[in-house]
Amino acid sequence: MITHETDVQYSRWNDNAQDQVTVSISAIEASGCKRIYDKLCTGKLGIVMKVLGGIAVFWIIFIIGYVTGYYVHKCK
Numbered sequence: 001m002i003t004h005e006t007d008v009q010y011s012r013w014n015d016n017a018q019d020q021v022t023v024s025i026s027a028i029e030a031s032g033c034k035r036i037y038d039k040l041c042t043g044k045l046g047i048v049m050k051v052l053g054g055i056a057v058f059w060i061i062f063i064i065g066y067v068t069g070y071y072v073h074k075c076k
Contacts, residue, residue, distance in 0.1 A: 040049055 040046065
């Protein structure tokens with residue numbers, strides 16, 4: 001069984017006006033899918049990936065509809 005070592009520390013008893021929140025996760029959890037997600041789905045690259053994904057889905061649905069319409073309305 002894999003244990004997830006996540007530690008969150010919140011400190012608001014400082015002299016400065018900003019609160020401090022420290023989040024640390026284990027190296028096993030930070031690697032893999034999370035790293036790929038952070039790379040491909042956030043920032044400017046994430047926006048580009050979502051736009052390209054939307055265009056690809058549009059064309060797939062368009063082609064399926066075209067082929068379906070062709071066979072449904074085909075003259076006998």
